[in-house]
Amino acid sequence: MPQLRYFACPTALALALLGASGAWAQQPPAEDPHGLIPVEEAVGPGQKAPLPLDELRTFAEVMDRIKAAYVEPIDDKTLLENAIKGMLGNLDPHSAYLEPQAFSELQESTSGEFGGLGIEVGLEDGFLQVISPIDDTPASRAGVEAGDLIIRIDGQSTKGLSLTEAVEKLRGKPGSRVTLTLTRDSGQPFDLRLERAVVKVRSVRSQMLEPGYGYLRLTQFQMNTGEEVSRALGRLRQENGDKRLTGLVLDLRNNPGGVLQAAVEVADHFLSEGLVVYTKGRIANSELRFSADAADPSEGVPLVVLINGGSASAAEIVAGALQDHKRGVVMGTDSFGKGSVQTVLPLNNDRALKLTTALYYTPSGRSIQAQGIVPDIEVARARLTRDEAAEGVREADLAGHLGNGNGGPDRPSGSAPASEVERPQDVDYQLGQALNLLKGLNFTLNK
Structure with missing residues (x-):
């Protein structure tokens, strides 16, 4: 099969339209040297799309009227480009006509570095x-x-x-x-x-929350995110004394998506078999299936996946696959609901069409489009604050107090032991609940 580049996300700003914004795929050349799909292929073999002559006459008449009567002179190129933008812009929120600068920015956005x-x-x-x-x-x-x-x-x-x-x-x-x-x-x-x-954009971050419990945050799906997740899992194992983790939180909150292939690779790190995602569209090469291989870099670690309304497209693919395979517990709030794939079709003038060509489905056949992923356990966002009540005088504050019999340090009021340094789960309610669930699962499994 030819090498295809797929991206999954809603629409981007100063970053990636493609991934974080819409799943997009770079269409390889077919019969057309610019990668356009022949009309016969789109409508079916042996069929030809009839020309809408009445509508074309109306279009030509409208164009003539504008040129003749509009308050300011306007050239044919501007009118035609505006017509093309209108055609694409009224299909769905993710299809678009990309002029040279927008097309260039879209291509650059997959590198993980952009301005904005x-x-x-x-x-x-x-x-x-x-x-x-x-x-x-x-x-x-x-x-x-x-x-x-x-x-x-x-x-x-x-x-x-x-x-x-x-x-x-x-x-x-x-x-x-x-x-x-x-x-x-x-x-x-x-x-x-x-x-x-x-x-x-640094797409993968990891740290240990507590001994045995790791945290893996994915901010976006870029071309190398799958490799970064593999390295992060290795680092977490090393930080855990080169032992298998007791539990892991996979944080996909506010992850707007990115490269579809990266989403497949990430899901595959936690699955040892089965379908990850499939796509369906009108043209033959828009129907694809992606499956997991037998390797399991996560070693079957108990998993909680965090999502919210900012989790879109590729992030929803990962959450949906892990949920369908019952590989982890999905926690948080409903995801965004971006379940379509955009194909980038280059034109011959440094321009391109970004066209929605397929929908993607979770392994069980669920369409994410306009519905999103519903978490197994709903946990709304909340802010945690420490009790600021005034602390009273302690023994260690008194002049001439005795030292600790075991040689331990004094702890006067206002002091805090090193173990009380603020941790992510102390200020992030959803993360704290995910960690508590992992501890509960571990307790239940080890009873």
């Missing part, structure tokens, strides 16, 4: 909606959250803007500033002033 704010966006009721902020970017540091609506960019309304137009306004030179007006949970609008930067 670090947020994935889609359309919601004509406004821009934040699908997910990317970790350690200007957007995440400023407090942008999944689900926020961007209603103005530098004071200009986003109502009616296409995604391409909106992304162009959000992009800019590193160091330049942009003001976003946001609404959250139907509340009052508020402004955030952000400084654009070169965004370098």
Whole structure:
């Protein structure tokens, strides 16, 4: 089978349209040297799509009327390009006509380094909606959250803007500033002033939460994410004294997606057999099946998968596969529901079509599109704060107090032992609940 490059995610801003934004696949050349699918292949062998002559006459008449009567002169090229944008833009939120700059940015975005704010966006009721902020970017540091609506960019309304137009306004030179007006949970609008930067996405992070319990966070699915997960699992084992982990939290929250093949590789790290995902579309080469191999780098470690409304596309593929195979417990809130695959069809003028060509399905046949992954255990986000009550005087505060009989250090009020250093699970309620569930599973299994 030819080597295909697939991407899975909703629409990107200053990052990857493709993955974090829409699953996209680089279409290899077929009969057409530019990778376009012949009409006969799309409609079926031996069939030809009849030309809609009446509609074409209407199109030509509208074009003539605009050229003759519009208040300002307008050339044929502009009218035709706008017509193409309209054709693609009215199919679904993820199909688009990519002009040279947008096409180049899309290709570059899979490298994990790009300029911008670090947020994935889609359309919601004509406004821009934040699908997910990317970790350690200007957007995440400023407090942008999944689900926020961007209603103005530098004071200009986003109502009616296409995604391409909106992304162009959000992009800019590193160091330049942009003001976003946001609404959250139907509340009052508020402004955030952000400084654009070169965004370098580190797609995999890992650490030990407690002895035996590991944490693996995936911020995006890039071309090398599968390899990075393999290395991260090895590091966690080493940090656990070169022993199998007792439990692992796989964090896919606010992961907007990315490369489909990377999602398959990540899921395969936790599965030793069976289907991971399959796609179905109208054209023959849009129907693909991906299965796990026998190797199991995770060593069957008990697993909790965290998802939320910012988990989209490739992240949903992984969560859905692990859920269907009962390989782990999915916890959190409903995912985004991006279950379509986009194919990038290069044209002969440095432009391309990003066209939705298939839907993908979990191993049990569930379509994620517009529904998302429903967690096995729903746990809403919550903020944890420490009790700030005033601490009273302790024995160690008293002048002339006796020392500890075993030679231990004094602990006056206001001091904290090294073991009380703040850990991620201490401030992240969902992560804390995932860790507690793993401990409960371990207790039950070892009874």
